[in-house]
Amino acid sequence: MGGCNEDCPLHGRCSDDASALLLRMLDEAHSTYRNEVTGKGKLYSRFTADFLNGHRYTDALCAAGKNAHNKALGIITALLETRPDLAEEYLASPGLSHADAAKMLDILNTGRCCTKKAHGKNKPRFISRLTPKQTVPLAEIADKTGVFEGGITAEELSALLDCRLAKPLKSANNRRLAVFFDALADARLIERDWQKVLAANGSVTSSASDRTLSRSALSSALAEAKTGMSAAVAAIRKGVRKVAETAENDHTATN
Numbered sequence: 001m002g003g004c005n006e007d008c009p010l011h012g013r014c015s016d017d018a019s020a021l022l023l024r025m026l027d028e029a030h031s032t033y034r035n036e037v038t039g040k041g042k043l044y045s046r047f048t049a050d051f052l053n054g055h056r057y058t059d060a061l062c063a064a065g066k067n068a069h070n071k072a073l074g075i076i077t078a079l080l081e082t083r084p085d086l087a088e089e090y091l092a093s094p095g096l097s098h099a100d101a102a103k104m105l106d107i108l109n110t111g112r113c114c115t116k117k118a119h120g121k122n123k124p125r126f127i128s129r130l131t132p133k134q135t136v137p138l139a140e141i142a143d144k145t146g147v148f149e150g151g152i153t154a155e156e157l158s159a160l161l162d163c164r165l166a167k168p169l170k171s172a173n174n175r176r177l178a179v180f181f182d183a184l185a186d187a188r189l190i191e192r193d194w195q196k197v198l199a200a201n202g203s204v205t206s207s208a209s210d211r212t213l214s215r216s217a218l219s220s221a222l223a224e225a226k227t228g229m230s231a232a233v234a235a236i237r238k239g240v241r242k243v244a245e246t247a248e249n250d251h252t253a254t255n
Contacts, residue, residue, distance in 0.1 A: 025055065029076065030090075030091050044087070049131060124200050145180075148169050160204075163197070171213065174213065199215040
């Protein structure tokens with residue numbers, strides 16, 4: 001891969017392997033998470049987007065340095081975007097030792113579940129792949145098709161998917177609500193266990209009462225929606241699919 005150019009701002013440190021860079025990034029992610037998410041209540045999705053966008057590039061000029069940076073950033077991206085449960089468990093802790101980091105990365109690499117309760121909670125969370133840019137059109141789709149009573153903002157949708165709502169949202173139509181989340185899962189914007197997550201966190205109350213929707217109620221609502229494809233249901237699925245495809249095309253165009 002060649003040696004480091006003497007003009008490189010990181011001359012003498014470009015030979016650091018990805019493991020060393022990764023530990024430094026994790027240390028920074030830990031302190032930033034503690035300050036912004038734990039201390040100031042910043043949404044996890046916003047923390048993730050800002051942290052990753054703030055580390056896209058490196059001052060390294062040599063191939064070795066660039067590759068090490070890209071590898072470390074790729075691991076951090078996988079951690080923050082696909083395993084928010086690990087962030088809850090490890091980044092929120094008062095300290096993050098190298099042993100803790102190694103254990104966290106082992107769980108990430110093997111796909112195991114967390115071993116401890118995060119913040120005293122033991123509830124499932126969405127593994128959301130939504131970007132801040134996608135939440136705006138998705139919230140608009142939910143509004144236009146009457147998914148939530150009183151509508152929903154992009155900020156509320158982000159809080160819902162982060163399981164950080166101050167109080168539950170109310171469904172305007174349980175079948176449309178179920179279709180909306182099923183469409184997100186079909187588009188691979190969230191995981192398939194959305195019914196379990198919504199029910200466990202008490203995120204949404206029924207359109208017919210003030211009771212939070214159970215997993216069985218959500219499953220029944222989805223089954224009922226599938227028996228007859230209404231215009232609203234078709235619009236939800238088409239709209240969500242379009243948002244996902246647009247984001248995929250934008251990602252491809254920038255690579």
